[in-house]
Amino acid sequence: MTLGFYLAMQFPDVGRLWQTVTYFEALPLVACLQRTLGHNPPPATVMPQGEIMMDLSQPTGVDLWGALDDVVMGGMSRSSLVADPAGARFEGMVTTQNNGGFASVRTRNLEPPLDLSGTTGLTLRVRGDGKRYKLLVRDSSSWDSLAYGAQFDTQPATWITVKIPFADLVPVFRAKTVPSAPPMVLTQVISLQLMLSKFAYDGQINPTFQPGDFRLQISTIGTYTDAPFPTL
Known part of the structure; x- marks a missing residue:
């Protein structure tokens, strides 16, 4: 059995798998080769404006994201993040x-990482289809690393604001919870990911x-801060 035949059996869409690996620089050897040849993508830089971290009604916000589908495990699902003046469409x-x-869809590793200390959680302005989605946040630059996740429901064809407290994020690795994991490092938010999955946790x-x-x-991804209780 040749390597090509084996890959074709395990990963029917090898082309998309390669696109994913190269876009996210998932393999150190591939990433090194890309940099040597000058093919590495530009840094994923975010310039927050107040509480708004990412304005996805702007093409520059969409450019940070790439598809990360079950093709990495041999699956056949497909997705993209499409620019739209009303808000990017996953x-x-x-x-x-x-x-x-x-x-x-997931951002490339953000450079520099976001410092979200001093805030209570994340907000997403979304219009969905009635399905339950996941938000995953990482504080590590590793490709296959622990993430901190939350699930949120949507309403069909209706704009809603979703608030996700950092305290509610669940440490997970490949959809399995990791109760022993430390709290997320809020001064070092490396990447964000939006997902539709058959599985919860x-x-x-x-x-x-x-x-x-x-x-x-x-439309937007941002932060919010709860007002402290007044002192007497």
Whole structure:
């Protein structure tokens, strides 16, 4: 059995797998080769404006994100983040074919990392399709690393503001909770990821999951800070 035949059997869409690996510089050897050849993407830099971290109604906000679908485990789901003046559209098709079942978009590692200390949590202005999605946040630059996640529900064709307190984020690794993990380092937020998955955590099924087309529109991602209780 040749290497090419083996890869084709394990990863039916090898082309998309390669695009994912190179975009996120997931393999050290590939990343080194890209830098040597001058093919590495520009730094993923975010310039927060007040409480707004990312304005996804602007093309520059969309440019930071890339698709990270179940193709990395042999699946056949597809997604993209499409620029739209009303808010970028995370859309595509999710399928459980070939043991898949998730689609996502993720930022490249942010340079410099975001310092979100002093804030209470994240806000997302979204218009969805009634499905339950995940937000994943990482404080490590490693490709396959611990993440801190939260699930949120959407309303069909309705703009809503989702508030996610940092205190509610659950440490997870490949959709399994890690109770022993330390709290997230808020001074070092490296990347963000939005996901539609068949699974919640620890093998539990996402109750709103259905194979097929999906769409989540995102206008802004920001932070919020709860006002302290007044002192007497």
